[in-house]
Amino acid sequence: MRIRVRLNGRTVEHDVEPRLLLVHFIRQVARLTGTHVGCDTGNCGACTVLVEGKAVKSCLMLAVQADGKDIVTIEGLANGGGLHPVQRAFIEKFGVQCGYCTPGMIMSACALLASIPSPSEFEVREALEGNLCMCTGYEQIVDAILHASTLDRGHGGPRRAPQAPHGRLGHGPGDPGRASGTTEAGHGR
Amino acid sequence: MTPERFEYVAPASLDEATSTLRDLGDEAKVMAGGQSLLSLMKLRLASPRYVVDLGRVPALNYIRDEGDAIAIGALVTYAELKASALLRERCALLPRAASVVGDVQVRNRGTIGGALAHADPAGDLCAAVLALDARLKLVSTRGERWVWAGEFFLGMYASVLEPDEVLAEIRVPAIAGWRCAYLKAARRPSDFALVGVAVRCRIDGRACADLAMAITGVSDRVFRARSVEEALNGRELETALIEETASRSMDGVDVSGDIHASSEYRTHLARVYVSRAIRAVGAISGPPTPSV
Numbered sequence: 001m002r003i004r005v006r007l008n009g010r011t012v013e014h015d016v017e018p019r020l021l022l023v024h025f026i027r028q029v030a031r032l033t034g035t036h037v038g039c040d041t042g043n044c045g046a047c048t049v050l051v052e053g054k055a056v057k058s059c060l061m062l063a064v065q066a067d068g069k070d071i072v073t074i075e076g077l078a079n080g081g082g083l084h085p086v087q088r089a090f091i092e093k094f095g096v097q098c099g100y101c102t103p104g105m106i107m108s109a110c111a112l113l114a115s116i117p118s119p120s121e122f123e124v125r126e127a128l129e130g131n132l133c134m135c136t137g138y139e140q141i142v143d144a145i146l147h148a149s150t151l152d153r154g155h156g157g158p159r160r161a162p163q164a165p166h167g168r169l170g171h172g173p174g175d176p177g178r179a180s181g182t183t184e185a186g187h188g189r
Numbered sequence: 190m191t192p193e194r195f196e197y198v199a200p201a202s203l204d205e206a207t208s209t210l211r212d213l214g215d216e217a218k219v220m221a222g223g224q225s226l227l228s229l230m231k232l233r234l235a236s237p238r239y240v241v242d243l244g245r246v247p248a249l250n251y252i253r254d255e256g257d258a259i260a261i262g263a264l265v266t267y268a269e270l271k272a273s274a275l276l277r278e279r280c281a282l283l284p285r286a287a288s289v290v291g292d293v294q295v296r297n298r299g300t301i302g303g304a305l306a307h308a309d310p311a312g313d314l315c316a317a318v319l320a321l322d323a324r325l326k327l328v329s330t331r332g333e334r335w336v337w338a339g340e341f342f343l344g345m346y347a348s349v350l351e352p353d354e355v356l357a358e359i360r361v362p363a364i365a366g367w368r369c370a371y372l373k374a375a376r377r378p379s380d381f382a383l384v385g386v387a388v389r390c391r392i393d394g395r396a397c398a399d400l401a402m403a404i405t406g407v408s409d410r411v412f413r414a415r416s417v418e419e420a421l422n423g424r425e426l427e428t429a430l431i432e433e434t435a436s437r438s439m440d441g442v443d444v445s446g447d448i449h450a451s452s453e454y455r456t457h458l459a460r461v462y463v464s465r466a467i468r469a470v471g472a473i474s475g476p477p478t479p480s481v
Contacts, residue, residue: 065242
């Protein structure tokens with residue numbers, strides 16, 4: 001079946017089998033491998049992309065269901081050479097450890113900030129409930145998204161001064177060395 | 190994981206969908222948001238020969254004020270239920286239950302019609318519509334019929350929906366000002382309910398009236414907690430009555446046990462959540478409730 005999507009602003013048209021998952025369309029047909037396959041069971045959120053501006057798991061959607069839709073993947077965020085504010089914030093706040101979950105985290109964060117430009121910490125954690133990170137305990141990821149909300153969308157300087165200096169200072173509870181059992185508490189619910 | 194091969198049909202209208210289903214018979218499976226069906230197909234627990242995708246039927250996506258009821262098209266997503274100002278004001282139980290289904294991404298794709306047609310024994314919305322005495326409109330080329338939520342669920346993943354029928358609309362009563370609660374116990378926020386308790390009632394003077402409670406996650410299907418309803422309706426909600434009622438709420442229920450929770454643990458959890466749900470609608474404080 002022939003489908004045509006807008007993928008990161010570019011029209012992609014291709015014949016696909018109905019059973020092809022959107023994530024495999026993105027990775028294998030469009031050759032954009034920034035979108036990751038983590039669990040492949042709809043739990044981990046590593047494959048999160050934006051479809052019509054909404055965060056969805058691309059392993060739980062058929063490519064044919066995306067026909068005619070507008071899709072944004074992690075590759076679609078950077079503007080020319082400049083990183084998207086959420087990407088910059090993840091670097092500045094060390095929101096990355098192994099990095100596997102990061103593209104999905106960032107796409108979920110972008111969807112959140114598009115609807116709630118200045119979210120509370122609770123809203124950030126709620127927005128991430130479908131994105132699992134096995135490394136960080138979430139603290140720096142949450143910090144990064146809160147930080148991103150203070151940055152200018154124009155990929156320029158900060159909208160207002162960041163509240164804390166960069167680095168791990170003040171991020172003790174989120175240290176990667178934390179016992180894995182505390183990860184759930186990181187969800188805050 | 191990749192589903193087995195299937196043929197994909199995307200009707201543009203409800204009429205086209207029902208005639209497609211009539212022609213394809215029971216080899217076809219209806220897909221809405223796909224958040225349950227696609228998972229099953231990837232695991233090859235379901236391998237339909239035809240997938241009939243309702244996603245291209247925009248006429249099934251609405252939330253409409255019908256006076257004493259609110260009509261909800263089958264394709265309304267959990268996220269849309271959660272955000273609906275009309276529902277929040279006039280039937281708050283539904284958005285509350287929708288807000289704890291899955292996670293953000295699942296709520297952006299999954300639909301109320303898909304959730305009910307899937308009839309998951311741990312479905313959050315199944316409990317909500319059951320407690321609300323919702324009516325469901327089932328449409329086929331043979332015509333349409335309305336069934337009560339109480340008649341709809343037959344067992345694990347089983348409902349009265351025939352292979353040629355589409356669940357097109359859900360009608361919930363407008364109950365602005367009523368008390369309601371949906372309390373869910375799950376190991377992680379995006380997990381299925383180990384126990385979910387949906388309850389609504391109104392307070393008439395000091396007594397509770399029209400209390401209805403539905404429980405999900407503990408058995409092979411969602412069910413109404415009739416013993417709780419009988420014990421509480423017409424009575425004042427006070428601590429001793431609530432505790433006694435909750436302690437007997439699982440009597441006679443065949444409570445399931447699995448790797449997530451033993452039958453004993455689930456029974457305990459259900460009694461605790463029944464108690465908390467009644468306290469919530471009675472605005473009665475109890476022991477500190479850890480948020481789950």
